[in-house]
Amino acid sequence: xxxxxxxxxxxxxxxxxxxxxxxxxxxxxxxxxxxxxxxxxxxxxxxxxxxxxxxxxxxxxxxxxxxxxxxxxxxxxxxxxxxxxxxxxxxxxxxxxxxxxxxxxxxxxxxxxxxxxxxxxxxxxxxxxxxxxxxxxxxxxxxxxxxxxxxxxxxxxxxxxxxxxxxxxxxxxxxxxxxxxxxxxxxxxxxxxxxxxxxxxxxxx
Amino acid sequence: xxxxxxxxxxxxxxxxxxxxxxxxxxxxxxxxxxxxxxxxxxxxxxxxxxxxxxxxxxxxxxxxxxxxxxxxxxxxxxxxxxxxxxxxxxxxxxxxxxxxxxxxxxxxxxxxxxxxxxxxxxxxxxxxxxxxxxxxxxxxxxxxxxxxxxxxxxxxxxxxxxxxxxxxxxxxxxxxxxxxxxxxxxxxxxxxxxxxxxxxxxxxx
Amino acid sequence: xxxxxxxxxxxxxxxxxxxxxxxxxxxxxxxxxxxxxxxxxxxxxxxxxxxxxxxxxxxxxxxxxxxxxxxxxxxxxxxxxxxxxxxxxxxxxxxxxxxxxxxxxxxxxxxxxxxxxxxxxxxxxxxxxxxxxxxxxxxxxxxxxxxxxxxxxxxxxxxxxxxxxxxxxxxxxxxxxxxxxxxxxxxxxxxxxxxxxxxxxxxxx
Numbered sequence: 299x300x301x302x303x304x305x306x307x308x309x310x311x312x313x314x315x316x317x318x319x320x321x322x323x324x325x326x327x328x329x330x331x332x333x334x335x336x337x338x339x340x341x342x343x344x345x346x347x348x349x350x351x352x353x354x355x356x357x358x359x360x361x362x363x364x365x366x367x368x369x370x371x372x373x374x375x376x377x378x379x380x381x382x383x384x385x386x387x388x389x390x391x392x393x394x395x396x397x398x399x400x401x402x403x404x405x406x407x408x409x410x411x412x413x414x415x416x417x418x419x420x421x422x423x424x425x426x427x428x429x430x431x432x433x434x435x436x437x438x439x440x441x442x443x444x445x446x447x448x449x450x451x452x453x454x455x456x457x458x459x460x461x462x463x464x465x466x467x468x469x470x471x472x473x474x475x476x477x478x479x480x481x482x483x484x485x486x487x488x489x490x491x492x493x494x495x496x497x498x499x500x501x502x503x
Numbered sequence: 504x505x506x507x508x509x510x511x512x513x514x515x516x517x518x519x520x521x522x523x524x525x526x527x528x529x530x531x532x533x534x535x536x537x538x539x540x541x542x543x544x545x546x547x548x549x550x551x552x553x554x555x556x557x558x559x560x561x562x563x564x565x566x567x568x569x570x571x572x573x574x575x576x577x578x579x580x581x582x583x584x585x586x587x588x589x590x591x592x593x594x595x596x597x598x599x600x601x602x603x604x605x606x607x608x609x610x611x612x613x614x615x616x617x618x619x620x621x622x623x624x625x626x627x628x629x630x631x632x633x634x635x636x637x638x639x640x641x642x643x644x645x646x647x648x649x650x651x652x653x654x655x656x657x658x659x660x661x662x663x664x665x666x667x668x669x670x671x672x673x674x675x676x677x678x679x680x681x682x683x684x685x686x687x688x689x690x691x692x693x694x695x696x697x698x699x700x701x702x703x704x705x706x707x708x
Numbered sequence: 709x710x711x712x713x714x715x716x717x718x719x720x721x722x723x724x725x726x727x728x729x730x731x732x733x734x735x736x737x738x739x740x741x742x743x744x745x746x747x748x749x750x751x752x753x754x755x756x757x758x759x760x761x762x763x764x765x766x767x768x769x770x771x772x773x774x775x776x777x778x779x780x781x782x783x784x785x786x787x788x789x790x791x792x793x794x795x796x797x798x799x800x801x802x803x804x805x806x807x808x809x810x811x812x813x814x815x816x817x818x819x820x821x822x823x824x825x826x827x828x829x830x831x832x833x834x835x836x837x838x839x840x841x842x843x844x845x846x847x848x849x850x851x852x853x854x855x856x857x858x859x860x861x862x863x864x865x866x867x868x869x870x871x872x873x874x875x876x877x878x879x880x881x882x883x884x885x886x887x888x889x890x891x892x893x894x895x896x897x898x899x900x901x902x903x904x905x906x907x908x909x910x911x912x913x
Contacts, residue, residue, distance in 0.1 A: 324702065328653050343553060348753060350762025352555025357611075357620050406767075415767050433638060433843060448738050497734065529907065533858050548758065557760025562816075562825050638843060 308394030340427035454479035513599030545632035659684035718804030750837035864889035
C-alpha cells in the first residue's frame with residue numbers, strides 16, 4: 299500500500315511534467331494527454347517489455363490511467379497557477395525518480411537479474427518517460443544535458459543494493475534509498491554540482 | 504477472412520502514407536521502404552509487445568511484409584499520379600485507423616484487459632505507426648496537432664464496447680464501429696471540428 | 709566462443725560510434741554513456757522484444773555492459789586520437805553490422821520464423837541501434853540517407869540463408885556471409901555505389 303501510493307505520486311508528477319512540456323509546444327488537448335501519458339508510463343513499459351513481464355503494469359492496473367487523466371485535467375484547469383507550482387513540481391518529479399528507480403531495481407531482482415543490470419533497469423524506469431516526452435516534442439532530451447538526474451539514481455541504487463545485504467529491513471532500505479536519490483538531486487541543483495567536463499577545449503560554439 | 508482483407512487494406516494505406524512522407528524528405532529507396540514498413544507495422548508491434556503476444560503479428564504472417572513491399576513499389580512507380588490520389592489515400596488511411604482501432608481492442612479483450620485499457624490499446628495500434636513515421640522524419644507527430652484522429656478512435660471504441668453488450672452480433676458491431684470512426688473523422692475534417700482550445704491567450708506566437 | 713568474441717567486437721564498435729556522435733553534440737559524460745549504450749544494445753533489445761525472448765540479451769550477460777563502459781572510458785580518454793581512428797572505426801562498425809545481421813537471422817531461425825522475416829530481423833538488429841542514436845541526438849537517421857548499410861545486410865542475409873541449404877558447415881556459411889556484408893559495404897563506399905535514384909526531378913532543393 300505504501301509503495302502503491304508512492305508510485306501514484308510519481309505518476310502524478312511525471313504526468314504533470316508532460317503536460318507542462320506539451321503546453322509549451324501548444325499541442326491540443328489530446329496531444330497534451332498523450333505526452334502526459336507517455337511520460338508517466340513510458341519508463342515502466344520499457345522495463346516490463348525488456349524483462350518480459352507482460353501485459354505491462356499500467357494495463358493490469360487501471361489506477362495508473364485514472365491518475366493520469368485526473369492529473370491532466372487538474373494541470374490544464376490550473377495552468378495559470380502552475381507557474382508558481384513548478385518548484386514543488388520539481389520536488390514531486392524528484393520524488394518520482396527516486397521511487398521509480400527503486401521499483402525498477404526491485405523488478406529486476408524479482409526477475410533474477412544481477413545487481414549491476416538491476417541498477418540500469420532502475421535508471422531506465424526513472425528516465426525513459428522523460429526521454430520519450432522530449433523526443434515526441436522534438437527536443438534533445440533534457441537528461442542528456444543535466445545529468446544530476448541519472449547520477450542520483452545510480453548512487454541511490456548502489457546504496458539500496460548495499461543496504462539489502464545488511465540486517466536493515468527491506469522497507470527501510472527502500473525508503474532510505476529514495477530519500478538519498480532526492481537529497482542528491484536537490485543538493486546537486488542547489489550547489490550546481492555537475493559531472494566533470496569531458497571536453498578539452500571549452501570555447502563556446 | 505473479412506477481417507484479414509480489411510487489415511491488409513489498412514496496411515496498404517499506412518504504407519503509402521509512409522512513402523509520401525519519406526519522399527517529401529527525399530530519402531532514398533531503402534529509407535522510403537523502412538518508413539513505409541514502420542508506419543504500417545509500428546502500431547501493431549507496440550501493441551503485441553505491450554501485451555506480450557510475441558513474436559509480433561507481422562513476423563508470424565508474411566502477407567503483411569509482402570503487402571508493404573508491393574505498396575512501396577506501386578507508390579514509387581506512380582509518384583506523379585499520387586498527388587491526385589491523396590484524397591482517396593486520406594480515405595484509405597481513415598479506413599485503416601478505423602480497423603486498427605478495433606483490432607487493437609479485440610486483442611486487448613482476448614488478453615483479458617479491462618475495456619478502458621482496451622480502448623487505449625486500440626488508439627495506440629491506430630496511431631503509433633504514424634507517430635514513429637513522423638519521429639523518424641524529425642517532425643512533431645501530426646497526430647499531436649490534428650486530434651480528430653484519436654478522438655474518432657476513442658469514440659468508435661466506446662461504441663464498439665457498448666454494442667458488444669447488446670444482442671448485436673460481434674461482426675456487425677465491429678463493422679459498425681469502424682464506420683463510425685471513419686464518419687467522425689471525415690465529418691470533423693469537412694466541418695473543421697476540433698477539440699476545445701485549452702490555451703487562455705490565443706495570440707500568435 | 710568465436711561468435712561471442714565477434715559479438716563483443718561489434719558492441720565495442722557501436723559503442724564508440726555512439727560516443728563520437730554524442731560528443732559532437734557536446735553531451736555530458738552521462739549523456740555520452742547513454743548514447744553509447746543505446747547504440748550498442750538497441751538493435752538486439754528490439755529484436756528480443758519483437759520475438760519475445762526476454763529478459764533481453766544484455767540483461768542476461770553482463771559482459772555487454774562491461775564492454776560498453778570500457779569502450780566509453782577508452783573513447784573519452786583518447787578523444788584527440790580518435791580523429792585518426794575514424795577510418796578503422798568505420799571498419800569496426802562494418803564488422804559489427806555484418807555480425808549483428810547474422811545474429812539476428814539466427815535468432816529468427818531459432819524462433820521458427822520464415823527466412824524472409826529472419827532477414828528483416830537481421831537488418832533491424834544491425835541498424836536499430838544507430839537509428840536510436842540519431843533520433844536521440846535529434847537528427848534524421850544516417851541510415852535513411854546512405855543506404856549501403858542495409859542493402860549490404862540484406863544481400864549478406866540472403867546469401868547466408870542460401871548457404872545454409874548447401875552442404876557447407878554453418879560456421880563457415882556464417883563467417884562467409886559476414887565477410888560478404890563487409891565487402892559490399894566497403895566496395896559501395898569506395899566506388900560510390902548507391903541505390904537507383906527514385907526522384908524524377910533532381911533539381912537541388
